[in-house]
Amino acid sequence: MVKRALISLGAGVxxxxxxxxxxxxxxxxxxxxxxxFKRKARxxxxxxxxxxxxxxxxxxxxxxxxxxxxxxxxxxxLHGVKVADxxxxxxxxxxxxxxxxxxAQNELTAKVLPQCETRENFKELxxxxxDYAKQGTPxxxxxxxxxxxxxxxxxxxxxxSQQNLDSPAKVLLxxxxxxxxxxxxxxxxxxxxxxxxxxxxxxxxxxxxxxxQVMSISPDGEPNVLPDKLELVKFSSLAWTHDHKGFFYNRFxxxxxxxxxxxxxxxxxxxxxxxxxxxxxxxxEDPIVWHTPAQPEWMTGASLSDDGRYVLLxxxxxxxxxxxxxxxxxxxxxxxxxxxxxxxxxxxxxxxRKKLPVKKLVDNFDASYSYVANEGTTFYFxxxxxxxxxxxxxxxxxxxxxxxxxxxxxxxxxxxxxxxALALKGDALVTRYLRDVRGELQLxxxxxxxxxxxxxxxxxxxxxxVSGQRKESEFFFSFTSFVEPGxxxxxxxxxxxxxxxxxxxxxxxxxxxxxxxxxxxxxxxxVPSKDGTRIPMFITHKKxxxxxxxxxxxxxxxxxxxxxxxxxxxxxxxTFMRGYNGVYAQASIRGGGEYGVGWRDAGSLQHKQNCFxxxxxxxxxxxxxxxxxxxxxxxxxxxxxxxxxxxCANQRPDLYACVLGQVGVMDMLRFHKFTIGHxxxxxxxxxxxxxxxxxxxxxxxxxxxxxxxxxxxxYPAVLLTTGDHxxxxxxxxxxxLIAELQHTLGGPESAQRNPLIIRIDVRSGHGAGxxxxxxxxxxxxxxxxxxxxxxxxxVDAPLPKPDQPEAATPxxxxxxx
Numbered sequence: 001m002v003k004r005a006l007i008s009l010g011a012g013v014x015x016x017x018x019x020x021x022x023x024x025x026x027x028x029x030x031x032x033x034x035x036x037f038k039r040k041a042r043x044x045x046x047x048x049x050x051x052x053x054x055x056x057x058x059x060x061x062x063x064x065x066x067x068x069x070x071x072x073x074x075x076x077x078l079h080g081v082k083v084a085d086x087x088x089x090x091x092x093x094x095x096x097x098x099x100x101x102x103x104a105q106n107e108l109t110a111k112v113l114p115q116c117e118t119r120e121n122f123k124e125l126x127x128x129x130x131d132y133a134k135q136g137t138p139x140x141x142x143x144x145x146x147x148x149x150x151x152x153x154x155x156x157x158x159x160x161s162q163q164n165l166d167s168p169a170k171v172l173l174x175x176x177x178x179x180x181x182x183x184x185x186x187x188x189x190x191x192x193x194x195x196x197x198x199x200x201x202x203x204x205x206x207x208x209x210x211x212x213q214v215m216s217i218s219p220d221g222e223p224n225v226l227p228d229k230l231e232l233v234k235f236s237s238l239a240w241t242h243d244h245k246g247f248f249y250n251r252f253x254x255x256x257x258x259x260x261x262x263x264x265x266x267x268x269x270x271x272x273x274x275x276x277x278x279x280x281x282x283x284x285e286d287p288i289v290w291h292t293p294a295q296p297e298w299m300t301g302a303s304l305s306d307d308g309r310y311v312l313l314x315x316x317x318x319x320x321x322x323x324x325x326x327x328x329x330x331x332x333x334x335x336x337x338x339x340x341x342x343x344x345x346x347x348x349x350x351x352x353r354k355k356l357p358v359k360k361l362v363d364n365f366d367a368s369y370s371y372v373a374n375e376g377t378t379f380y381f382x383x384x385x386x387x388x389x390x391x392x393x394x395x396x397x398x399x400x401x402x403x404x405x406x407x408x409x410x411x412x413x414x415x416x417x418x419x420x421a422l423a424l425k426g427d428a429l430v431t432r433y434l435r436d437v438r439g440e441l442q443l444x445x446x447x448x449x450x451x452x453x454x455x456x457x458x459x460x461x462x463x464x465x466v467s468g469q470r471k472e473s474e475f476f477f478s479f480t481s482f483v484e485p486g487x488x489x490x491x492x493x494x495x496x497x498x499x500x501x502x503x504x505x506x507x508x509x510x511x512x513x514x515x516x517x518x519x520x521x522x523x524x525x526x527v528p529s530k531d532g533t534r535i536p537m538f539i540t541h542k543k544x545x546x547x548x549x550x551x552x553x554x555x556x557x558x559x560x561x562x563x564x565x566x567x568x569x570x571x572x573x574x575t576f577m578r579g580y581n582g583v584y585a586q587a588s589i590r591g592g593g594e595y596g597v598g599w600r601d602a603g604s605l606q607h608k609q610n611c612f613x614x615x616x617x618x619x620x621x622x623x624x625x626x627x628x629x630x631x632x633x634x635x636x637x638x639x640x641x642x643x644x645x646x647x648c649a650n651q652r653p654d655l656y657a658c659v660l661g662q663v664g665v666m667d668m669l670r671f672h673k674f675t676i677g678h679x680x681x682x683x684x685x686x687x688x689x690x691x692x693x694x695x696x697x698x699x700x701x702x703x704x705x706x707x708x709x710x711x712x713x714x715y716p717a718v719l720l721t722t723g724d725h726x727x728x729x730x731x732x733x734x735x736x737l738i739a740e741l742q743h744t745l746g747g748p749e750s751a752q753r754n755p756l757i758i759r760i761d762v763r764s765g766h767g768a769g770x771x772x773x774x775x776x777x778x779x780x781x782x783x784x785x786x787x788x789x790x791x792x793x794x795v796d797a798p799l800p801k802p803d804q805p806e807a808a809t810p811x812x813x814x815x816x817x
Contacts, residue, residue, distance in 0.1 A: 041079030041690040043697040046704055051654035052712035053754060054631040056789035060112060060755035062746035066104035068739045069097070076669075079690040083669060083703065090735040091674075093264050093724065101735065102724070102760050109719075109757045112785075118579070118794045119784025125796055126575040126783075127153070127776055132511045137465035137478045137488055138165075142195015144221060146172065152512070155182025155771035159189065161221045165490075165506075170221045173200065185769025190238035190247065193308060197279065199238050199247050203769055205725040207263025208234050208676070212249055214279055230283045234269060235676070237301035241330075242308025243341055246278040248289070250300065263725035266674040266732065270296040274313070276344040287348035289356055297678050305374050306423075306470040310397070312371050313358065318682030321384060321562045321597055325362040325369045327397055332357050361395075362403055369403070373423030373446060373470060380409060380446070382421050387412035389596035392421055392431075392449065409449040416440065417596045419564070422466055425473045428493050432463050436524070437536050437566060437594045439463040441477060443493070443501065455491075455503060458484075460522050460538070462566035476506065480569045482540040482584070483520040485509035519543060520577065522567070527587075527621045530613040533602075536594065537618050538567060539627070541583040547626030552576075552792035553583040553633050555619055559591035559611040560640035560683055562600040572779045580792040583627045589614035591640075591683070604683045606695045612647050619648075619655045631657050634786040638662035639729055639766065640683075642720075646701035646737065649716055653708055656716040657754075658789040660782050663722050663766050666733040668700030669693075674730045702737050705744045707751075715745055717754040717789040719782060721761070728766035734758055754789070 070086035077083075090098050113119060136148035136157070145165060148157040156175040162168070178184040187201040187210050196217055201210040212230040215223045236250035253271055274290035277283065290313055292298040301314045309331060315324040335346035335354055347356040362369055367385035374380065377398040384390050385403055392410035395401065410418070416433040423429050429446040432439065439462040443453040457463070461481035465488075468475030473494040480486030489503035521543050526534040545551060554576055558565050565588050576582040588594040591603025591611045603611040619635065622628050633656050637645040642664015649659045669687045671677040685692030697703060707713055718741060722734040738758040745752040759781060761774060787794075 041081055041693045043081065043694045046651075046698045047709070048706035049651060049653050049708040051710050052708035052714045052751070053653040053655075053716040054629075054657055055712060055714075056631070056657045056717045056754050057791035058112070058115060058717055058755055058785070058788045059753045060757075062742075062748070062750050062752055064108060064111075065742040065746045065756070066101070066108060068101060068104075068743070070743065078669065078687065079693050081693075081697070083697075085670075085736075087736040087739045090739065091266060091670075091732045093266065093731070098735070101739075105738065105758050106760055109759050112755055112757055113781055116781075116784035116788040118787050118792070119780050121794045121796070122575060122579055122783050122787070123776060123780035125579050126571060126779055128513050129511060129515075129571040129575055129578075130772070130776065132485065132509065132571075134485075134509065135488070135507060137467050137476050138506070139467035139476070140469055140472060140474075141191035141198075142193075142217075143219070144195055144217070150772075153772050155773060156185055156769070159186065161217070163221065172198075172217070172221065172223050173215070175202070178202070179204070182771035182773065183769075185771075187769065188236075188238060190240060192240040192244045192247075193242045194244055197240070197244060199240070199249070201233060201236065201238070205263050206723055206766060206769055207725045208727050208766070209262040210234065210236065212236070212238075212277075226279065228277070228279060228281075228283075230277055230286070235272070235299060237274075237303065237314075239302045239304050239311075241276075241304065241342070245341055246276055246344070248274060248276055248302040248311070250274055263727050265727065266730050268673060268678060269676050270678070272299050274300045274302055278344070285345075287345045287352065288350060289344060289347055290358075291349055299679070303371060305371065305379075307374065310374070314369075317365050318679045319561050320365065320682035321368045321593075321600065322365040323362075323368050324360075324365065325381075326358045326360055328356060328358055359397070359400060361397065361400055367403070372421045372429075380421075380423070381406075382418065384597050388598040388601075389413055389416065390418035392418070392429075409446075410444060411449075415595075417564075417593065419593075420466065422468050422475065423470055424468050424475055424493060425471055426493075427497075428473070430466060430468070430475055432466060434564060434566070434594060437538070437564065437588050439479070439566065441466075452497075453500060455501075458487075460524065460567055461486075462568055464568065477503070480567070481517075482522050482538065482567050482569065482586075483517040483574065485511060485569045515574075525621065525625075527614075527618050529590075529610070529617045531610070533590070533610075533614070535587060535589055535614045535618060537585055537587045537621070539583060539585045539622075540573075541577055541627075542581060545581060545583070549623070549626050549629040550632060551583045551627055552580045552787060552790045553585060553622055553628035554786070555585045555587060555615070555622060555633065555635045556641070557587045557589050557611075557615045557618070557635070557637050557644050558639075558641040559587075559589035559603050559614065559644055560600075561591075561680075562593040562597065564588070564593040566594075572783070575779075576783055579794055579796045580787055581795050582792070583622070585618065585622055585627070587615055587618040589618070589644075605685045605692070608684065608695065609699060611644060612651060612699065615644060615648055616652050616655060619652075623655070630655050632790045632792070634658040634660060634790060636660040636662070636782075636786075638664070640665060642666070642729070642734075643668075643701060647699045647704070649718065650701060650704045650706070651699075653715045654711060658717045658786045659715075659719070660786060661718065661720045661734070662782075663726055663729050663731075664701070664720070664733060664737075665729050666701045666737040667703075668696045669703065671733070674732070675727050677729075702733075702740055705737075705740050707745060712751060714750075714752040714754055715741065715756065717785070718756045719785050720758040721778060721782065722758070723761045723766070725762075726766045731760065734760075 074085045131152035134150045138147040145162045159173040160169040161172045175186045189200045203210040210233045214226045214228040232251045240247040275286040311328040313326040335343040372380040391412040393406040395406040416435045420432045429444040441455040465478045478488045487508040488506045490506045522540040635645045642661040720734045722731040741756045
């Protein structure tokens with residue numbers, strides 16, 4: 001099994017009683033507790049914001065907003081609280097009314113964006129900065145090396161292979177040839193142990209739905225696509241058995257409505273199945289080897305131990321950092337085919353002759369466990385059991401014992417967070433840590449866990465990819481920072497034990513246009529939040545800027561799902577800093593994984609308000625420190641970060657000029673009813689439970705839109721963005737919120753002049769696999785809009801024209817080291 005990455009490559013309120021008959025909301029939004037009703041839930045009453053937002057440089061009359069029907073008859077009684085949902089009809093993505101809504105909103109946005117004079121300047125500079133050769137961390141499978149590569153402006157990354165690191169590269173798979181508009185993307189790949197077969201997932205239009213195909217690879221790297229095609233695949237693992245005959249994968253029993261294009265439906269995703277596919281056979285013959293019918297919302301996955309003997313089965317509930325863990329010893333599988341191979345059909349949960357002999361290692365959701373390596377029956381796992389910053393433990397699976405008795409190999413660090421571990425040949429173990437949100441890389445002994453070496457890394461940045469194999473002595477890693485696209489290094493551990501291993505520069509990424517990272521500075525500050533917790537925030541900008549409160553400033557956050565926001569290069573943000581003398585700030589608020597599970601827990605469930613308090617404290621710091629004023633501050637977030645910025649707009653509109661909310665979760669009372677939304681209850685809680693409803697309602701963006709009581713009595717300018725094929729956070733969240741914003745704040749007597757608009761992209765999803773053209777267009781629209789709102793001036797000089805045309809084919813991976 002190839003280990004390609006330690007991380008992915010490339011966003012409490014108190015409960016108070018309230019009196020009977022108190023009404024919440026404005027302008028026909030009904031949220032009420034009737035008199036004499038025996039209340040089951042007592043959500044805190046949230047008042048409108050005290051002060052409104054500053055008037056921005058972009059003005060839109062409320063008369064311009066489309067007229068959207070409100071169905072006042074739709075009122076839910078949730079635990080004794082009546083909640084109106086007048087835009088529920090927008091939940092049907094295919095209705096004529098929803099399509100008309102999308103057209104009308106896009107038409108309004110198309111009228112507003114041309115008023116943003118620097119939009120074309122941004123697009124031109126961003127295109128130039130984005131047009132550089134991007135290469136992923138190399139990895140080895142079988143006898144060949146592989147890497148992903150984009151020559152600059154290709155719509156999708158291309159997968160290349162090489163016989164060795166100095167030989168010419170060959171195209172193995174080019175997704176750009178699969179569609180005219182570049183919207184078919186390669187989601188995942190998994191190679192057989194001998195490297196002669198590859199299973200790969202493709203998706204269309206940004207949807208989470210995928211299909212799996214298989215190709216054979218000749219010894220000289222020539223691909224041959226096989227007839228196999230597996231459909232209804234979503235959130236799938238891929239794991240080849242070491243006989244090279246087939247692989248495990250996940251699918252769902254069904255997709256959307258009959259005749260409906262997958263990706264636009266809102267059906268809830270349940271009853272995921274783990275199947276085994278034998279290459280060369282139809283999907284209809286694939287046995288279901290594992291499922292959890294008693295718990296339809298659980299998710300499953302499989303992986304193989306490095307020696308191929310054991311199948312590891314994982315079960316997760318929602319997105320909590322915890323899973324159950326089971327193991328199957330393939331030597332105990334007695335059902336065989338005539339040619340001596342395991343007959344997986346015999347273990348089909350519905351039609352098989354035998355039950356799969358599954359051994360339980362962990363049968364609860366007390367902690368997470370991920371496989372690191374094994375030596376025979378001695379297994380090594382990364383876990384957060386009684387270790388919120390993670391540790392590595394070992395156990396003998398031949399004699400299962402409770403996880404609490406497993407031996408610590410690498411104990412939990414007192415401050416640093418263990419983010420990943422990679423076992424290599426012999427006794428080598430590479431570990432990656434976060435130290436105050438900065439990447440660290442170490443070499444340890446697999447047998448003892450002892451630290452042998454810390455690798456020296458450049459400046460403030462992140463380790464963005466690590467690859468290696470258990471049977472090899474080499475590994476690769478990539479490193480990046482806010483203003484450097486990064487570099488990839490190779491480390492050879494074949495030297496004797498005790499030798500200091502120095503990473504060798506394998507390839508440094510260079511922009512095609514003049515760029516000097518030394519012209520920029522990055523500092524990390526720790527901002528006290530409302531409860532005194534110190535929140536880390538990185539601030540990056542050109543050197544020599546005068547901190548007089550006038551600088552266009554972008555504050556970005558996420559704060560959820562144990563995901564860490566680490567330093568990383570973005571051509572979008574570099575364009576903002578370079579084009580406008582902008583300041584980029586990245587806040588590592590609670591809810592993320594920057595300091596381990598405890599940090600995540602402090603921003604989840606009943607503590608979710610901490611995320612908003614943290615983010616608002618960071619905004620206040622940027623203003624107090626002289627970087628920005630409310631009139632020059634934009635906040636941005638996507639997905640859970642879209643929820644973040646929308647909630648902050650409701651709670652403190654006076655702090656911001658502009659809000660960029662991307663594919664956000666906005667209806668916190670119905671999020672769990674669509675596609676995979678049920679899995680987020682581990683972070684948000686369940687609105688179907690009275691106690692959890694009490695802390696969800698007070699921050700739900702859709703249900704807390706109110707005219708500010710004082711000041712300008714208006715909201716910041718708002719640009720929501722979503723895609724019609726987003727089946728992760730379905731677009732109805734953004735549809736309903738923009739309709740509510742325009743209705744509540746855009747009435748005939750309204751003071752609202754800052755625009756409230758939405759950009760709805762077609763054949764676009766949650767973000768993964770988005771074509772380069774769409775990335776550029778959305779960034780130019782979003783940042784051009786924000787710049788106009790902040791009254792930012794374009795300051796960057798025109799770029800010199802390149803002397804040579806773009807190369808049509810890439811150079812070998814090591815040529816530019």
